[in-house]
Amino acid sequence: MKIQNVVVGAGFAGACIARRIAEEKNESVLVIDKKMHIAGHAYDEYNEHGVLIHKYGPHIFHTNNKLVWNWLSRFTEWNNYQHRVLSYVDGFYVPMPISIETINSLYNLNLSTFELESWLDERRLKDLLIKNSEDVVLSKLGRDLFEKFFKNYTFKQWNLDANQLDASVISRIPVRHNRDTRYFSDRYQGLPTLGYTKLLSKILEHKNIHLLLNTEWSNIKPDLSYGKLFYTGSIDEYFDYSLGNLGYRSVKFEYETFFDREYFQKVGTVNYPNDYDFTRITEYKWLTGQKILQTTIAREFSSSEGEPFYTVPNASNQILYKEYTKMIPNNVFFIGRLAEYKYYNMDQIVERVLFLDI
């Protein structure tokens, strides 16, 4: 079967690549996914109790990139949800990311935004050589906040101490110097009104795009001839793990549905850095805005077993990833979180695709 372009993976990366090729080059694209559904880990569905959930964990779209926002807005309306996260620490629910509200609540203070800077300055470890994630936090917030919010959470999440993790892992968690208690401060925030699966279905719905589900790339590869291949899956899997396995973290979800209350918690997500074995609880109704009497929550347990959710950024993985990239053929392009072994938010991957040379 002769196809001009093949895209492996029907998640954000794959769907957006396929659409650009179909539309801008008017070429045929075969999008292949090993699952029975599109949308990758952004897949959402109604559970058996009629509650819309994100099957692979909470996805909140946020971007400062007007191009990205406008491009996606061709295919969806948005509910303009703005994510809020609380962290349960010492018996208090305090805002995340750490802001003046967090510190005032936790230490029973009444600092002004002007005083926060010097308060942190007295506590943070200055002139620390930043070698890892622990150093990042110590240098920004000092030891007490590190221990309250990051030390145990990091271990739960990665099964590694913060000093064994690249600085990059934690540096994407900002500290707020204003009164904004939203989790993200991007200009454009929200969830697709009809959900991510419908959004990606709209993106894929083009006469030049054909969608092959429930199909492993490795099984169909011998039967296809194609011009270009855009691969969005794991790079080590693509090369049959011939140089060894890259590290990934997976997540297990425990769901619970309540019929006796409209909401379980006060915000979309509550982090549990120190208590229990789960890292956080997300209540999907907050995100989706669904009007319904029952409510479903998901407790997340980080795991080394299961399909890859997060890459593990450390030196040995980076070296191995680089080795794999040397094997990439000329007509194959690796795009996306698993293919580039790099943390991308949804907006970042759309931006990556919009500027891609297709």
Add this chain to the structure above:
Amino acid sequence: MKIQNVVVGAGFAGACIARRIAEEKNESVLVIDKKMHIAGHAYDEYNEHGVLIHKYGPHIFHTNNKLVWNWLSRFTEWNNYQHRVLSYVDGFYVPMPISIETINSLYNLNLSTFELESWLDERRLKDLLIKNSEDVVLSKLGRDLFEKFFKNYTFKQWNLDANQLDASVISRIPVRHNRDTRYFSDRYQGLPTLGYTKLLSKILEHKNIHLLLNTEWSNIKPDLSYGKLFYTGSIDEYFDYSLGNLGYRSVKFEYETFFDREYFQKVGTVNYPNDYDFTRITEYKWLTGQKILQTTIAREFSSSEGEPFYTVPNASNQILYKEYTKMIPNNVFFIGRLAEYKYYNMDQIVERVLFLDI
């Protein structure tokens, strides 16, 4: 690309055929559908108000065939919904199909089940030669009931008078001689607990089945070589309408969602044989059992324009259909409502597939 079996259409017929081949013969199957979704006209989805609807009209599963029920029950649980239909006639909502309750309500009588027979016997046209649908009703129920329930409904539905329609069209509407006011009296009734789309997704989820969506058969045919082809689409379309077009009826849906009441009507479906231009109103919550404050209804308008929903059983279509069947190649099998130009209920098509020589 070499494939052992191709199935065109991912509705009930196609999904069940694919599963049988994948499982019983352990051969590969490529299932192709021109839509972006599976499940054909049984497709259900949550609308923008979070109400689960049947996008192509109400589907209520019912069967007396234990084999069919058990086979499907491998892939789903059932909500055991039993369909009830009222017909709005002369300002009264009366049970359909016509039963003793219907007649007692409408004529302000108090007939017993024993008296119904003779009441009908006085009215029905005896010794009528049954040539068409009008004759069927006149011979069973007489002229007054024909005019109240069938005359205008038939014209709305088919844009043909009942005397222009094959007897077979109306003879599947039974008359009840007992007090049972359910629409169906089959032993097994219900909707799949998680919906038809999830049921068909489960049926299709097998390692030997690959699912190609958003793809017209005619476009991909030149690129494929295959052993057997099971085609579930329209037979005239398959042969490029070379002998002419078969007749079909389509349906347009007008949706309305109410936020100020939990239910719109008293039963799942209300027929409007004489009033308004729509044929019936279905309120999906009755069927699905969804617990939610808002409710969505669909008004159905029969139409000659749009994609085929119903075949039009009359002599000229039957002749044309037979002509097409003479052109069917040896390795191609036409299965299903559109492929066999024949009305099948869902259970009938599953039964057809279970006894198919694959």
